[in-house]
Each structure stands twice: as C-alpha cells, then as structure tokens.
Amino acid sequence: MQALNSGSHCWIGRGLLAVCALIPSAVYPHDPITTKLTWTQEISRVVYKRCAGCHRPGGSAFSLLTYEEARPWAKAIRDQVRGRTMPPWGAVKGIGEFTNDRSLSEPEIDMLVTWVEGGAPEGEAAFLPPAPAAERPAPRRKFAWEIAVSSAWKPAAAQKLEAIRLKSLRPGSSLEAWVVRGNGDIERLLWIQQLHPLDQREFVFRSPVTVRPGDVVRVTGPVTFAYGTQITYAR
Ligand code: HEC
Numbered sequence: 203m204q205a206l207n208s209g210s211h212c213w214i215g216r217g218l219l220a221v222c223a224l225i226p227s228a229v230y231p232h233d234p235i236t237t238k239l240t241w242t243q244e245i246s247r248v249v250y251k252r253c254a255g256c257h258r259p260g261g262s263a264f265s266l267l268t269y270e271e272a273r274p275w276a277k278a279i280r281d282q283v284r285g286r287t288m289p290p291w292g293a294v295k296g297i298g299e300f301t302n303d304r305s306l307s308e309p310e311i312d313m314l315v316t317w318v319e320g321g322a323p324e325g326e327a328a329f330l331p332p333a334p335a336a337e338r339p340a341p342r343r344k345f346a347w348e349i350a351v352s353s354a355w356k357p358a359a360a361q362k363l364e365a366i367r368l369k370s371l372r373p374g375s376s377l378e379a380w381v382v383r384g385n386g387d388i389e390r391l392l393w394i395q396q397l398h399p400l401d402q403r404e405f406v407f408r409s410p411v412t413v414r415p416g417d418v419v420r421v422t423g424p425v426t427f428a429y430g431t432q433i434t435y436a437r
Contacts, residue, residue: 237320241269242329245317248310250334252289258336267333269324280318283311292401294393299408343406346430355419355427362410363419365428366392368403377423384416 239245249257249266257266266272272279282288283306286295291305306314317323345364349355371377371394379391392405410429413419419427 233321235321235323237316237323239313239317239320240323240325240329241272241317242325242327244313245272247331248306248313250331252304252306252310254334255337256289258334260336273322273324276318276322280315283314286311287398290398290400290402292394292397292403293405294395297390297393298405301406301408302402302404304402343404343428345428348426348428350424350426351419351421352424353421357413357415357417357419360412360414361429362412363407363427363429364410365404365406367405367426367428368394368397369424369426371397371403371423373397373399375423377421377425379419379421379425381411381413382418382420384414 246269249272253266254261256262257264259265259267264271264275266275266279279288286305289304289306291303293300293303293305295305343365348367350369366379368377374396375394376396377392377394379393381389381391383389389411391407391411394401
C-alpha cells in the first residue's frame with residue numbers, strides 16, 4: 203500500500219487486510235490538495251506585500267520569501283493570520299481608520315487560511331512574481347505639537363488630531379480612546395486589546411479628528427495626541 207508514510211497508522215485486521223488510518227502527517231507532500239490557490243499565483247503576492255518587509259533574509263524575522271521557506275510554517279501562518287497576531291498591528295478592526303494600518307484584509311486572511319487547509323500547494327513556477335526589493339525604512343513622522351493625555355482632556359481651542367501614540371503600555375494590556383462630543387455623541391478613536399510586543403505604537407488617523415471646546419477626549423491609559431502640521435522626512 204502506498205499510504206505507508208510516517209504519518210499513517212496501520213493495523214492488520216482479519217486475513218491479510220491492512221486497515222490504515224491516515225493521521226495528519228508532517229510529511230506534507232502527502233497532504234491532499236483541495237484548493238486551487240497556489241503559492242506561485244496568489245499566496246506569494248500577499249506574503250511579499252504584507253509579510254516580506256520583516257520575513258526576509260536580513261529582516262527582523264525568519265524568511266518567508268520562497269515556497270521552501272514558507273511551506274514548513276503553513277499551519278503557523280494560518281493560526282497567526284486567523285488570530286490577527288501577524289502582521290503585528292494591534293488596533294481592533296472597525297474602530298478608527300489609520301494610514302499606517304498594515305493588517306490583512308478579511309479576503310487576504312481567507313485566502314491564506316484556505317490555501318493552508320487545502321494542502322498549501324506550490325503551483326507552477328512560471329507564475330511566481332519577482333521577489334520584492336528590500337523595503338526602505340518607513341519615513342519618520344514628526345508633528346508640530348503633541349499633547350499627553352492620561353485620562354481626560356478638554357480642548358480649549360479647536361484642534362485637528364493627526365495621530366495617537368501609546369506611551370508605556372505594557373504588552374498584554376488594553377487601551378481605549380474616544381471623544382465625547384458636546385452633544386453627548388461618542389466617537390471611538392482607538393481600541394487596543396492585549397497589546398502584543400511586536401505591535402504598532404503609533405496610529406495615524408486616515409482623516410484627522412477635529413476636537414472643539416465642549417468635547418472631552420478620554421483615554422484609559424497614557425497616550426499622546428499629535429496635532430498641527432505633519433512634517434515627514436526620510437531617515
Ligand atoms: C513588522 C514585522 C512583521 C511583519 C510585517 C510580519 N511578521 Fe511575522 N513575525 C515577526 C517577528 C519579529 C516574529 C518573531 C520572529 C522569530 O521568532 O524569529 C514573527 C513570527 C511569525 C511567525 C511564527 C509565530 C510563532 O511563534 O509560531 C509566523 C508564522 C509569522 N510571523 C507569519 C507572518 C505572516 C504570514 C505575515 C504576513 C501576513 C507576517 N508574519 C508579518 C515580524 C513580522
């Protein structure tokens with residue numbers, strides 16, 4: 203019988219009939235392929251775009267650039283992206299929109315999970331896109347002014363808040379930030395649930411949040427808000 207790889211368990215039953223139960227095998231070439239998604243067509247493109255900035259030779263984490271490197275991590279990749287631990291980001295989706303959001307979209311997560319559960323096939327080499335060039339370090343943003351807030355802030359003049367930065371929030375801790383408008387409306391700005399050590403600590407609002415006298419900005423831990431003209435320069 204062909205199924206006698208290291209992942210199969212067989213019992214000899216009545217007569218000479220071997221009864222084999224295939225248990226999930228570490229010998230992945232034997233995983234059945236049940237998906238049309240392949241590394242060379244779809245998956246490498248997501249990984250190059252969302253993971254390779256860190257997961258590359260010389261990067262901050264082990265390389266995931268090639269199929270040979272990524273395939274042994276398939277199950278871990280599925281778990282990490284499904285749990286939104288990777289890519290490290292930190293803000294709960296749906297609260298606030300940020301220009302530096304590097305998390306995966308739902309369709310990207312579905313794609314990676316489906317690929318892994320479908321046996322993580324490689325596909326044809328001809329479809330493989332060129333490997334991404336090493337990323338230049340992200341430009342450092344500098345704002346004209348910052349205000350530190352640790353519980354509540356009542357702005358004395360109208361301000362456009364451009365970004366929120368976590369100050370001394372410990373991994374595992376959570377934080378919320380919101381504005382109570384003069385009319386009682388609540389606008390949630392940021393929700394961090396159990397900060398992971400690799401998570402982002404600066405969140406740049408996609409559209410600046412305008413606060414006015416009469417509003418109260420509330421946070422459950424120390425942050426700074428950046429406002430005023432944003433100056434960006436390359437390192
Ligand atoms: C900002 C940098 C960064 C990005 C972007 C990133 N990672 Fe990671 N990742 C890390 C670091 C750092 C580690 C820990 C590395 C180590 O232990 O060597 C890690 C660990 C992992 C692990 C191992 C986790 C474990 O302990 O089992 C997996 C799997 C993983 N990343 C997958 C991904 C995938 C898939 C993506 C893209 C969708 C991604 N990562 C994006 C930095 C990043």
